[in-house]
Amino acid sequence: MNILIVEDDRSVANLIAATLRSSDYHYQIAQNGKEAILQAASHAPDIILLDLGLPDIDGVEVIESVRGFSQAPIIVISARSEDSDKITALDAGADDYLTKPFSVEELLARLRSTARRLQYVSSDEPASPLFVNGVLQIDRDAQEVTLNGEIIHLTPVEYRLLTLLAQHAGKVLTHSYLMKEIWHCVPDESVKANLRVNMASLRRKIEKSPDARGMIQTHVGIGYRLLKY
Amino acid sequence: MTAHILVCLSSSPSNARIIRSAARTAALLHSPFTGVYVRDPQRKLKADDEKRLQENIALATELGAQVEILEGSDPAYRIADLARSRSVSEIFLGSPPSSLNAQNSLANRLLEYVPDAEIHIIPDSGIENRSQLQIAGQKKRFSPRDLLAAILIEAGATLICWLIFLSQYENANIITVYILASLIVSVVTADRIYGALCAFASFLLFNFLFTEPRFTLLVYDTRYLVTYFVMFMASLIAGTLASRLKENARQASANAARTRILLEFNEDLQEASDEEDCLEITARQLRELLQRRIAFRRCENGKPGELHCWQEGERNEPYPAEEKELSESLCADPLLPGASGEKVLVLPIRGSKHLYALLSVEREGELDSYEDHILRSLCAECSLMLDNLTNARERENALILAENEKFRADLLRSLSHDFRTPLTAISGNAESLLRSAPEEEEVRRIAGDILDDSGWLNEMAENLLAMSRIESTQEIHTSVELAEDLIREALEHADRHKQDHQITLQCEEDLLVEADARLIIQVLINLLNNAIKYTPAGSEIRVEAFREEDKVRFRVIDNGEGISDERKIHLFERFRTDGRAADGSRSLGLGLSLCASIIQAHGETIEVKDNEPHGTIVTFCLKGVDYEYPDR
Numbered sequence: 001m002n003i004l005i006v007e008d009d010r011s012v013a014n015l016i017a018a019t020l021r022s023s024d025y026h027y028q029i030a031q032n033g034k035e036a037i038l039q040a041a042s043h044a045p046d047i048i049l050l051d052l053g054l055p056d057i058d059g060v061e062v063i064e065s066v067r068g069f070s071q072a073p074i075i076v077i078s079a080r081s082e083d084s085d086k087i088t089a090l091d092a093g094a095d096d097y098l099t100k101p102f103s104v105e106e107l108l109a110r111l112r113s114t115a116r117r118l119q120y121v122s123s124d125e126p127a128s129p130l131f132v133n134g135v136l137q138i139d140r141d142a143q144e145v146t147l148n149g150e151i152i153h154l155t156p157v158e159y160r161l162l163t164l165l166a167q168h169a170g171k172v173l174t175h176s177y178l179m180k181e182i183w184h185c186v187p188d189e190s191v192k193a194n195l196r197v198n199m200a201s202l203r204r205k206i207e208k209s210p211d212a213r214g215m216i217q218t219h220v221g222i223g224y225r226l227l228k229y
Numbered sequence: 230m231t232a233h234i235l236v237c238l239s240s241s242p243s244n245a246r247i248i249r250s251a252a253r254t255a256a257l258l259h260s261p262f263t264g265v266y267v268r269d270p271q272r273k274l275k276a277d278d279e280k281r282l283q284e285n286i287a288l289a290t291e292l293g294a295q296v297e298i299l300e301g302s303d304p305a306y307r308i309a310d311l312a313r314s315r316s317v318s319e320i321f322l323g324s325p326p327s328s329l330n331a332q333n334s335l336a337n338r339l340l341e342y343v344p345d346a347e348i349h350i351i352p353d354s355g356i357e358n359r360s361q362l363q364i365a366g367q368k369k370r371f372s373p374r375d376l377l378a379a380i381l382i383e384a385g386a387t388l389i390c391w392l393i394f395l396s397q398y399e400n401a402n403i404i405t406v407y408i409l410a411s412l413i414v415s416v417v418t419a420d421r422i423y424g425a426l427c428a429f430a431s432f433l434l435f436n437f438l439f440t441e442p443r444f445t446l447l448v449y450d451t452r453y454l455v456t457y458f459v460m461f462m463a464s465l466i467a468g469t470l471a472s473r474l475k476e477n478a479r480q481a482s483a484n485a486a487r488t489r490i491l492l493e494f495n496e497d498l499q500e501a502s503d504e505e506d507c508l509e510i511t512a513r514q515l516r517e518l519l520q521r522r523i524a525f526r527r528c529e530n531g532k533p534g535e536l537h538c539w540q541e542g543e544r545n546e547p548y549p550a551e552e553k554e555l556s557e558s559l560c561a562d563p564l565l566p567g568a569s570g571e572k573v574l575v576l577p578i579r580g581s582k583h584l585y586a587l588l589s590v591e592r593e594g595e596l597d598s599y600e601d602h603i604l605r606s607l608c609a610e611c612s613l614m615l616d617n618l619t620n621a622r623e624r625e626n627a628l629i630l631a632e633n634e635k636f637r638a639d640l641l642r643s644l645s646h647d648f649r650t651p652l653t654a655i656s657g658n659a660e661s662l663l664r665s666a667p668e669e670e671e672v673r674r675i676a677g678d679i680l681d682d683s684g685w686l687n688e689m690a691e692n693l694l695a696m697s698r699i700e701s702t703q704e705i706h707t708s709v710e711l712a713e714d715l716i717r718e719a720l721e722h723a724d725r726h727k728q729d730h731q732i733t734l735q736c737e738e739d740l741l742v743e744a745d746a747r748l749i750i751q752v753l754i755n756l757l758n759n760a761i762k763y764t765p766a767g768s769e770i771r772v773e774a775f776r777e778e779d780k781v782r783f784r785v786i787d788n789g790e791g792i793s794d795e796r797k798i799h800l801f802e803r804f805r806t807d808g809r810a811a812d813g814s815r816s817l818g819l820g821l822s823l824c825a826s827i828i829q830a831h832g833e834t835i836e837v838k839d840n841e842p843h844g845t846i847v848t849f850c851l852k853g854v855d856y857e858y859p860d861r
Contacts, residue, residue, distance in 0.1 A: 011650075011654035011658075012650060012654050012657075015657040015658055015661070016657075018658075018661060019657070019661060022661070022665070079649040079653075100650060100652070101653035101656050101657070102657070189708070189709055189854075192709045193709040193741055193854055194856075196710065196714070197711070197741065197856055199711075200713065200738070201739070218714045220714050220746045220747075220750060221708075221747060
């Protein structure tokens with residue numbers, strides 16, 4: 001597994017490098033945006049860890065450039081706690097985000113889950129109507145969702161939400177993206193309320209099984225994610 | 230249209246009653262209230278009338294009226310003018326019952342001039358007695374100088390007529406010369422009575438000297454009767470016109486003089502740089518206009534300050550001592566329009582918000598009402614200017630304050646932002662150490678401390694950031710959020726020692742609130758961290774959210790020692806730490822005050838209560854959002 005670290009702060013870059021080394025990942029370090037785009041093109045990394053506050057160009061621009069030639073998962077690292085930055089990055093094509101200061105444990109967990117997703121994406125057969133994620137199984141043809149083999153009953157909106165999340169398993173989907181895909185309308189307060197309540201209800205139904213606990217993550221102010229097991 | 234009450238002031242003793250009833254109406258309607266007095270420059274009021282007039286003006290001022298003193302011989306016209314310019318809706322005036330039917334009574338003429346206004350006529354038995362005044366006025370009119378001038382002019386005219394008569398010119402020229410003479414007399418003398426006398430004398434002289442039979446007052450030719458009559462009337466009318474013209478010119482110049490004084494004064498005031506300057510200019514101007522000693526004291530916080538007074542050359546006596554006492558009484562009662570002692574008159578210079586200064590005038594020889602009017606006008610102008618200066622300064626201060634506030638917020642924001650990157654490296658490396666050397670007790674302890682401290686620093690940076698947001702703008706970005714999501718997120722970010730406590734979550738399903746998610750999560754993290762920090766390991770901490778009418782109540786409950794009542798009072802004050810923090814664990818005491826600010830910005834309050842049998846409950850509400858299930 002080859003990882004590109006884009007970070008201008010030396011101590012943080014060293015920390016990430018040491019962490020990756022200890023878990024036997026390969027890595028390169030880019031210290032600015034231009035270098036990052038070059039290395040992403042030449043080394044074709046499997047995962048990109050990208051700091052949003054770069055000295056030369058804006059992190060979101062880097063995401064857009066990289067997305068021009070590569071679909072490698074991008075995990076954004078941001079010192080900004082303003083949610084809007086993360087949402088912009090996610091909508092531009094980033095897959096996940098980490099807020100500074102993050103714990104080493106958290107970084108490794110994100111890398112693991114992204115790696116799992118990579119495997120799933122690479123082994124994905126688009127024709128397969130079956131999505132399996134741990135105890136959760138979605139049969140798109142039968143429009144049936146089972147948990148530990150037991151059928152669970154979802155409302156149409158919940159079903160659509162679940163399949164959308166499953167389709168992008170491992171990726172954080174922003175509120176505005178979900179609202180656009182499900183309700184096809186300009187998001188307003190009542191649609192937001194709708195999304196919150198439907199998501200909560202869906203999560204309750206899935207988390208009935210202790211094995212599926214935490215499968216749907218809520219990122220307050222940002223969006224939701226179905227964790228890939 | 231809003232109401233505006235106008236009351237006509239007079240020197241009548243019963244005028245007070247009219248002022249009071251007008252003031253009552255004004256108070257009832259919360260409307261502006263103006264008092265007006267029209268001074269006739271031709272008539273000098275008697276001393277006791279003047280005194281009563283001053284009392285009535287003072288009463289009107291006291292009852293909240295803005296008193297205007299106008300000049301003119303036709304009160305109805307001037308009052309109507311004022312009433313129109315101020316859009317007056319109701320006029321109160323007193324009128325003797327007998328004059329009500331008279332065609333040209335004040336009330337009737339006002340009705341004609343200001344048809345929009347309601348006119349309240351209050352019977353007034355004691356209104357100033359005109360005939361009496363007329364006599365009083367006439368006594369003054371016989372000035373020997375004017376009489377002499379009239380006689381000389383008449384004699385001169387007769388001499389010229391004699392010459393004309395001798396040179397056999399037509400008699401018509403003689404008549405013209407006499408008309409001219411009475412015209413000249415009217416212009417030269419102060420009163421129209423001389424013109425009238427002149428006209429009469431001309432008629433007699435013409436009859437006596439120049440018509441047949443001469444040197445008698447007999448008339449042979451009846452045609453002369455017409456001539457006499459025309460001549461008399463012509464000179465009478467010409468004289469009256471001339472004197473009225475003169476009077477108007479005098480009035481106009483008096484008004485112009487006053488306007489000029491006020492204008493010049495205003496220009497001087499514009500140059501005043503501060504309040505002291507403004508008051509000095511006012512005092513100097515008044516000293517020149519009134520030729521009296523003027524003094525002033527500035528007032529600060531309702532206390533009179535030091536006395537400023539200018540000594541006039543040779544007179545070096547101290548300013549009357551009673552001024553101090555009067556000033557103090559004025560300071561004590563903000564409603565008094567002024568106070569007068571035996572030697573001085575003290576007037577407050579009061580702005581829209583507070584009393585700026587007290588200005589005192591020596592009243593050696595009573596101030597007449599013209600001087601009084603100038604004095605009050607200048608004081609009013611001065612207080613207006615002081616208001617302007619104060620407002621300008623307040624605006625400037627507010628601007629500086631806003632800039633400071635912005636600077637502070639920016640500083641806090643960039644500080645807490647810049648904290649994060651090094652904190653990432655510090656806490657991350659400590660964590661790595663902890664993971665890589667599990668067997669070395671010493672390293673573990675050090676790494677754990679570093680991790681705890683960097684966590685604490687991060688928490689503080691988060692609080693500072695939230696504080697800079699909430700305090701600089703008081704602006705929150707609310708959206709609809711699920712209460713459970715907020716609590717879960719907060720639990721995730723709470724202190725790393727949370728596993729030492731039994732934390733439970735009890736939340737009703739589908740509870741939607743309107744909240745700024747980041748800030749409310751910050752509140753919950755602070756409350757949780759406090760509960761974790763101040764309760765012994767193993768304590769229970771429960772976070773609840775439930776519907777309460779149209780709101781959602783959040784509670785963070787622990788079963789620790791609880792907080793004593795005296796500590797509770799100061800709990801939400803900034804930079805105050807709980808007494809227990811003194812044992813070494815740091816805290817800026819920012820957390821709880823920030824929580825209070827955030828909840829306040831959401832329009833609610835945060836409270837702390839005792840838990841049973843022991844422990845603490847911190848609770849707050851958020852606005853709930855109703856949700857209907859359209860998709861089920």
